[in-house]
Amino acid sequence: MAQQQSTQPTNRNGNNSDQQPKRRGWPGWIIYILVFGLVTYFFFTDRNPKVEKDLSYTQFTSYIEQDVVEQLIVYDDNTAKATILPDRYNVVFDSPEYAQEVKGMLTTHVPSTEEFAKYTDEVNSRRKEAGLQPIDVKYEKSKDIWYLLLVNIVPWVLIFGFFIYMSRGIGSVGGSIFGVGKAKAHIFDKDQKDKVTFKDVAGLEGAKQEVEEIVAFLKNPEKYTNLGGKIPKGALLVGPPGTGKTLLAKAVAGEADVPFFSMSGSDFVEMFVGVGASRVRDLFRQAKEKAPAIIFIDEIDAVGRARGKGAITGGNDERESTLNQLLTEMDGFGTNSGVIILAATNRAEILDPALLRAGRFDRQIHVELPDLQERKEIFGVHLKPLKLDNTVDVNFLSKQTPGFSGADIANVCNEAALIAARHDRQTVGKQDFMDAVDRIVGGLERKNKILTDEEKRSIAYHEAGHATISWLLRWANPLVKVTIVPRGAALGAAWYLPEERQLTNKEHILDELCALLGGRAAEESFLGQTSTGALNDLERATKQAFAMVAYYGMSEKLKDLSFYDSTGRYEYAMTKPYSEQTAQVIDSETAAIINEQMARAKKILEEHTEQHHRIAEMLIEREVITSDDVESVLGPRPWKSRGDEIIDVNSTSEQKNNEE
Secondary structure (H helix, E strand, C coil): CCCCCCCCCEECCCCCCCCCCCCCCCCCHHHHHHHHHHHHHHHHHHCCCCEEEEHHHHHHHHHHHHHCEEEEEECCCCCCEECHHHHHHHCCCCCCHHHHHHHHEEEEEEECHHHHHHHHHHHHHHHHHCCCCCCEEECCCCCHHHHHHHHHHHHHHHHHHHHHHHHHHHCCCCCHHHHHHHHCCCCCCCCCCCCHHHHHHHCHHHHHHHHHHHHHHHHHCHCCCCCCCCCCEEEEEEECCCCCCCHHHHHHHHCCCCCCEEHHHHHCCEEEEEEEHHHHHHHHHHHCCCCCEEEEEEHHHHHHHHHCCCCCCCHHHHHHHHHHHHHHHHCCCCCCCCCCEEECCCCCEEECHHHCCCCCEEEECCCCEEEEHHHHHHHHHHHCCCCCCCCCHHHHHCCCCCCCHHHHHHHHHHHHHHHHHHCCCCCHHHHHHHHHHHHHHHHEEEECCCCCCCHHHHHHHHHHHHHHHHHCCCCCCCCCEEECCCCECCCCCECCCEEEEEEEECHHHHHHHHHHHEEEEEEEHHHCCCHHHHHHHHHHHHHHHHHHHHHHCCCCCCCCCCCCCCCCCCCCCCCCCCCCCHHHHHHHHHHHHHHHHHHHHHHHHHCEEEEEEHHHHHHHHHHHHHHHHHHHHCCCCCEEEECCCCCEEECCCCCCCCCC
C-alpha cells in the first residue's frame, strides 16, 4: 500500500505551520492595572482592623462620663473620635473578646469644636480633682479624599508612568527595560515595497558578480553543494566613501529570498557595559532561527578596529569585548550554518586581522571609484527622473567627471536640477550640469566679496602661473578653466582634467609638483613678494614630495625604501618606523625636491614672461578664462596624446580644482 504524502504546509524550519498557537500571556496593561489596584487597596485600607461605633452626641458624652474613653481626637469639620480603654470594652461592645482583638473606636458629630473644647476641659478638671488620669485630647485637620489621592496615589502613578516609559523607551526592542541588550536589526523581506535590486546598481560589475553568487547560492544551494562546494561564510565590501557599498547590500536584500538583517556598527555600541556583546549574540540568534539568512553590518570599523591600538590603555574594553563576541559568533566553537555575513567599510586597514581571516570574511570585495564606462551607466540611472533638453550628452558628462563616485554623480544630477529650477527653466541643460560641477568642486561663487585692485592683480598673476606651467608641461593635468572669482574658501581656482591612469611614475609627480608651485613662483618672480594664497598649493606639494621620499622610494638617498604602514600599527605609536638620522634625510630630500621644482617653475615662467602677463591681464579683465583663451596665447598644447587616447583640450568642462 502506497504511503500517503502529507500535504500539511511547513515553515522554513520544517515545522508544521498550522500547529496549535502558543498560549499568550496576559497583556501588559492588565498587569499594570492589577498592580495599581493592589497599591490603592494597600493605602486606603487600614492594616490594623478596627470597629467604629457611630453614636449621638449625648451617648458619646455619656461614655466619657463613665470613664470609658482613653483618647479624644477632634477634627476641624466638627467630628470627633474616641479610643476605648482596653479594660472597658465590655461597657461599649456586646462581645468584648472580639473588640479587644480589633481596635474599638467611637465617633460622633459635635455641635462645635469650641463648645466641645470647653466640655473636655471641664471633664479633665473634675478628673484631676478626683485623682484620675486626664483624657488626652488632640485637635487635627480633616483629610478629604483629594488630599489622600494627592499624597498616596499620585506618587505611585508617576513611578508607574516612569517605569512604563523606561520599558518602552530604553527597552523598546525587547518589550521591557531588560531588552536593552536586544539587537536593533532592520529585517527586510521579499514583499517590501520600493526595494532596491541589482538593476538599480549601475557599474560595479565585479562586485555585483560576487554578491550575485551569494544570492544565487541561497536560492539554489544544490547547484553548488552537489559538487562539494561551500558558500563563503562572509564577504567584506571595501572601498572609498560613496562608491555604492551600502547600495550593493540593499540590492542583496531586495534580491535574496531569505531574511536580511541590517545593522550599523555603531548600533552595537552603548553606554551600558556588556550591551554590545549581548546585541551580537541576539542578532546571530535571530538569524539562526530563520536560517538561511543574511546579516549585513554597515561601517563595521566602529566595532572591528584592531585590538590593543587605543590611545588610552584599557579605554576600549567594551568595544573589544563586542569584537570578541563577533569573532566567536562568526567562526567559533559553535556551529553557525546557514548564516552569511556581509559587511562594509572604507577603512579596511584598521580592522583586526582575526576579523579578516578566511572562515570569517572569506572574500574582500573591492568597490572602487567608477571608470569612464561605469560613470556613463551611473549617469544613466540618475538622469532618468530628470527632464533634460537635447544639449545633455551622457558621454560628455562622464568624461568631465573623473574621480567622481556614485554619490558625487547623484549629487551633480540633483544640483543641476536645482540650478535649472532656480533659473525658472523647464528642462535641465548642459550648462546646468557644468555649473553643478563647478559648485560641487570649487564651492559657491562669492561675487559679493570685495577685492582690492592689488589683491585682484596678485590672484591673477598667481592663477596665470598655474595655467602657464600646466599648459607647457607634458605630464601635468590639462587645464580646463581658470577663475579669480572667489569660490568657497578660495580666492581663485583652476580646473583641470586629470588623466585616469592606474600607475604614476616619477616624471608624472614632478610635473604635477611644478604646476602646483607655479602660482608661488609667479608671485616671487613678477611681484617680488609672497602671499598666504599659496597655502593649499604648498600643503599638497609638501605631502606629495614627502610621499615620494618616504613611501614610493623615489629619492636618490633613500632609493627603494618605503616606510608606509598599511597595517596602521604606528597610528598611535610614540615613535616612527625609522631613526632620527633617516628622518633628517627624509626632510632634506623632501626640501630638495620642492626647491628643484620651484626653480624649474621660475625658469619656465622667465622663458614665457610675456605670455604669462597676457594671461594675467586677461584674467583681470574677464575674471574667468577657458582653455581656448590659454591656447590663443600659448598656442596648441605640445602634448595631446596620452597613450592611445587623444584628449580634447578644447573642452569647456570643469574638474579638479587647485585652490589657493
